[in-house]
Amino acid sequence: MARFTVVGGGIAGASTAYHLAKSGHQVTVYDRADTGQATDASAGIICPWISQRRNKKWYRLVKESAKYYPEFIAQLQEETGLDTGYRREGSISLVKDDHIQNLAFERIQSKQSDAPEMGDVRKVSREEVKRMHPNLTDLYPGVYVEGGGQVKGAILLKALKAGFMKYGGEWINADYDGQSVDGTLIYTTGAWGIEQRHEPGVRHQRSEVLHFRLADSQNNDRTPVIMALGPIYIVEMGLNQYAIGTTHEDTESFEAIPSQENYEYLRGLAHRYFPDSKIEDVRMMVGLKPYTRDFLPFLGYAKENVFVINGMGATGLTASPLVGREVARYLNNEETTLDINDYSYI
Ligand SMILES: Cc1cc2nc3c(=O)[nH]c(=O)nc-3n(C[C@H](O)[C@H](O)[C@H](O)COP(=O)(O)OP(=O)(O)OC[C@H]3O[C@@H](n4cnc5c(N)ncnc54)[C@H](O)[C@@H]3O)c2cc1C
Structure with a gap:
């Protein structure tokens, strides 16, 4: 049994701590729950196959992660008896017209042979979109991917924390201020990773999401x-309740208060996509998404006995369960599915 201290209790830290504790290690997590924690604000899509990003290492990571999700969720639910907010109702990528629909369909379908977990991929007409999502505008056709899913960051985090503690983990709600610890230190400090001044540098984007309900919906x-x-994107948060987002703003500020400008922009989008509905605000959420070099997560040693997991970016909810499992295997000297060296680029 080895000793690990994980600093940062967002999804990346909680997943790593959970997988390490599950494999029999003695693990302590420090989390100071900063306002703007990305995991708390996220309304997450698990559907990596539709992305147009060409970075192969990133795609391998998120593709393998989406594949791992159902098994990971089933285990976590069995271990804790808790909901995780994970659902698979499919996803629809809306497109402007039929020509773009053909291009999008070909691009997305070409990934299917390598990722059968995508399930059925098909073009959907404006009428079909409307049937599947009755309150949504009927202006756009789309491409449907059966395996598309979603998870609520805050709910998944709660379940992970419970699973971690079930395996004997210790969770401390406090700032880790650099005191010396036995064993290996793992920093999963998200946007606040800048405080450690390790390479590669961490920067962040501030993202806002509007949660609203359709007050007159019969769906x-x-x-x-x-x-x-x-x-x-538009994600269902409960029956006739949705989150629409996100805004993206590169910033050095750690302020996490919603802006009036972004609220009005997102409110305008909600009206555009639900033109016939009575929209009532629920709340705005603000999260600080951490990035490292090339928008590719970093997983590796910053120095002896100090491991860093950061830069989870816009797909950290998708990637973190697998990252936690893979890093735990790597630190256990077990075989990994990913080549961790692909993500240790210093
Ligand atoms: C609005 C929004 C929408 C998103 N949508 C999606 C999506 O659809 N799909 C998807 O896959 N991903 C999505 N993401 C991205 C995903 O949420 C993030 O990549 C992920 O949550 C990052 O997790 P993290 O654990 O690295 O950081 P965080 O969740 O920010 O956690 C870092 C934690 O470290 C703590 N900490 C920092 N320093 C210290 C210290 N010294 N001592 C103790 N604790 C410390 C902080 O308080 C914080 O709790 C979205 C993010 C946002 C903001």
Whole structure:
């Protein structure tokens, strides 16, 4: 049994701590729950196959992660008896017109042979979109991916924490201020990783999401995740309740108060996608998404006995369960599915 101290209790830290504790190690997590924690603000899509990003190492990471999700969730639910907020109702990528629909369909379907967990991939007409998502605008056709899923960051985090403690982990709600510890120190400090001044440097983007409900909706069915035009998504948070986002702003500020400008922008989008509905605000959420070099997560030693996991970016909810498992295997000298050296680029 080895000794690990994990600093940072967002999804990356909690997943790593959970997998290490599960493999029999003595693990302590320090978390100071900063306002703006990315995991808390996220309304997460698990659907990596539709991305147009060309970075192969990133794609391998998120593809393997999406594959691991169902097994990971089933185990966590069995261990804790808790909900994780994970659901698979499929996803629809909306497109402007039929020509773009053909291109998008070919691009997405080409990934299927290597990722059968995507399930069925098909073009959906404006009418089909409307049938699957009755309150949504009927302006756009789309491409449906059956395996698309979603998870609520804050709920998953709670379940992970419970699973971690079930395996004997110790969770301390406090700042880790650099006191010496036995064993290996693992920093999973997200946007606040800048405080450690390790290479590679950490920067962050501030993202805002609007949660709202459709006050006059009669719909009683669950709806798929919507990847709308541009980098906009719509995720169901409860029956007839949705989150729409996100905004992206590179910043050095750690302020996490919603801005009026972003609220108005997101409110405008909610009206555009649900033009016939009575929209009531629930709340705005703000999260600070951490990035390292090339938008690729960093997993590796910063110095002896100090391991860093950071830069989870816009797909950290997708990637973190697998990252936690893989890092635990790596630190246990076990075989890993990913080549960790691909992500240890200093
Ligand atoms: C609005 C929004 C939408 C998103 N949507 C998606 C999505 O659809 N799909 C997807 O896959 N991902 C999504 N993400 C990305 C994902 O949420 C992040 O990549 C992920 O949550 C990052 O997790 P983390 O653990 O690295 O950082 P965080 O969740 O920010 O956690 C870092 C933690 O470290 C703690 N900490 C820092 N320093 C110290 C210290 N010295 N001592 C103790 N504790 C410390 C902080 O308080 C914080 O709790 C979204 C993010 C946002 C903000």
